[in-house]
Amino acid sequence: MVINFGTDGWRAIIADQFTFENVAICTNATLDYLKQNGLNNKGIAIGYDTRFHSDKFAKLVATLASNSNFKTFLFDRPSPTPVLSHYVVSNHLDAGIMITASHNPPDWNGFKIKTNLGSSAPQSMIEKIQKRIDKLVETNTKFPTSINLTNNLIKFINPEIKYIEHINSIIDLDIIKSTNLKVIVDSMYGSGQGYFKKLLSGGNIELIELNGTENPAFPNIKQPEPTEENLKILSGFIKHNNASIGLATDGDADRLGIVDSNGKFISALDLFMLLCFHQLDILGKKGHIIRSITMTSKIDELAKLYGVSTIITPIGFKYLAPKMIESNALIAGEESGGYAYGFHIPERDGILSGLMILDLIVKSQKNVDELINILHTKVTPLIYERKDIHIDPSEKQKFAPDVLKQSAPKSIANLEVINVETLDGIRYQLENNSWGLIRCSGTEPLVRIYAEATTKSKVNSILDSLQKICSK
Template sequence: MATKIKFGTDGWRGHVAEDYTFETVRRCAQGFASYLLEEGNAGKWVIVGYDKRFRSEDFADAVAEVLAGNGLKVYLTEGATPTPVISHAVVAKKAVGAVNVTASHNPPTDNGFKVRDENGGAINPAGLTKIEALIPDDIADVKIKNIKEAQADGSVILFDAAVDYIAHIKKLIDLQPIKDAGLTVLVDAMWGNGAGWFTHLLGGGSTKIIEIHNERNPSFPEMKRPEPIPPNVDVGLQAAKDNNADIFLVNDGDADRVGFGDENGDFIDQLRAYGLLAFYLLEVRGERGPIVKTLSTTTMLNKLGKIYDVPVYETGVGFKYVAPKFTETNALIGGEESGGYAFRGNVPERDGILAGLYMLDCMVRTGKKPTELLELLFEKVGGEHFYNRIDTPFQGDKQDKIDRILAANPESIGGLKVTKLVTIDGYQFHLEDGGWLLIRFSGTEPIIRVYCETMHEDKVEAILQDGLRIAGI
């Protein structure tokens, strides 16, 4: 029986040599090619890029062979390239979409097949469903043109996507003040595609960029996975302390996400980071526009929306929901709890490089350190907000877990009264202090995620433990 390929929040991910093989990748590419052809894109250009995981460049070649075999033309990156750079190339090259061979922040055993639309953003759920349905069960139904033949006849062209992206970034932000600020910035590339980018963009001035984990190593030493959250960032945070860094920046494996540490080497959680980036755009830069947020991220955004009189739109988890709403509303910023943020003027895609630059720009413009910026944010939104999350594997039937959650009907969680249940994506219990507990299933792994945000630091653990009990764990 052929392996059935099921798309998650961004595309498809699997275990290398188990279900993620050259055959399944080629079948997946055929599904995307058929989708593009059905949309009337015969003979048009598609971007193909990849990360630094095991044999990603070879899987990318296989994708390019299938797209070329279907009469499409391919711009194939000449090296491992950050996801936001690949997405920008879609627009710069007037392509109709992209395939990115990456498993982002997944463990080293995995690789993935990420698809993008003509705007460089995530394809909406309906489009993903169509692609999935068009994936053939038999490799015999896949059309392939040998990569060397495709390069010889011009249907596959190698290119450097960095040139257009860097020119674009320089229109969005003045890099010179950051270069001249005399900061010490510790950057953790997590062995991934972000290596060298901040050094290249910010080198040549008094600001010092120190990089770690900036070589290729698909086993991702010193971390469980290249995901920019604790404990994966612990080595980087210690390096920031050791080097007396003013700020710590960390990108995930494909550099579409970003994490931060303050001048003391303490992690700034993703919800606070999103709040800071929105505050920077609204207060420091004086810009206005809608905010798009997933339900799993901070209510500080709702408060900022009221303060600055801008609308806030809430979506399900994943950029397949964020990107369409971001585009529809011409949003100022869009993002999610995982550390992925999109910005107006850029493509509707998470951009861990631009987000890092914006945070540095916020420090330079205000003359404040990260802890001082957080104090400003908390003063604006009425106090500190506390967040945490537990990810745990689960066994057994998913529907049984869902039934249990729906039947729980708790009056209180962590000692706080439950005010309502929202089921946009997962099961979010709103609490009396304006906080929340969310229980949802990962779209890419057999994992239950339990998240919470509250203004009561002493209740975080109790809220999470109640969430685990509600889910039967």
């Protein structure tokens, strides 16, 4: 039995590795860490998404937490991860635990830990919890898995109210609601369903929600991840209904994907560029920008134009969040579609990011495609693509950065390799602002290959070359 925390928590297939017994192990290891660090006085919040048995796993966590004398705030409905993070911060709690596999396929579930700052648990914290888990597994320690919610330390909470009040305090929703925008929201059967309607009701704006019911099978989509492949229905709906924009949140609503008024999917990299432009230009704010190593280098160019700096981190908000806090950053983003704001919480929020895009459209009086065209006159118009290669977990070692670096080529796709970095995976900096990267996923049995270049054909050539490196 293996329980390994990856990019953001532990994820596994339900009834295979993700069992009540293993959730109990993770819970007790987390509670032990919190006790040892004096984080057992103010309470712990527990949330869950719409996946199969997520509510039951959350109730088990609540049972174990209350039995360990933790004040336990158990959500009474499926909720987005950023709502959990906000609840922890606004109520000054010690930590949060979220039962979710985020964007993974339907047969997966997961266990995320949030700090008292609302952020993903940093690597230093995860390593200590992982050691406790390993010891419990090694000694075959068993914990009770029966659910009992009668403990007086357990309180059932509706977390929506405080979150919606907070969002209203940081963005002028009345301006958005007063417009004649036609917005299509795809909630992807996830825990973000209903939030945009509640936040934007009572005005002129027309809002239609797709996939706004609970269905843990996530029908008609490969997985609840707002990628181009999974948003084809949203794209077609926009074109046939003459909509202004489409917004899509993933399974736990911490990520955002968008489709423009022409039905074209906008990459997460261009979306982050729009969000940065909104903060820097439209709102006139200043501050550091935090980006992951796989985020577009166009962000660096944009930052220079507005006199701010970028800080680059490995992938995962367990790395981005500490840098946000340390540098008092304005905004942070990663290639997978997660964006966070220094004036909110140091955690991704797909709902707030969707509202920010609507605010950008309203205040600039321009559509998304017009805004991207304007930005591409300011920065190099690079094109990006990512491919996922399924592997056997036992093969991971052959893709280790140190292994790949030993045989690093001098050129890739006839472009000179200028530099090789191993901050996260192996990144080949190429001539003409191009780059390619190979990295094992921290949440799934995949090797991801990335490329960014000035033309689609160059991107394809880089990806082909990276795939050949992976197949050796």
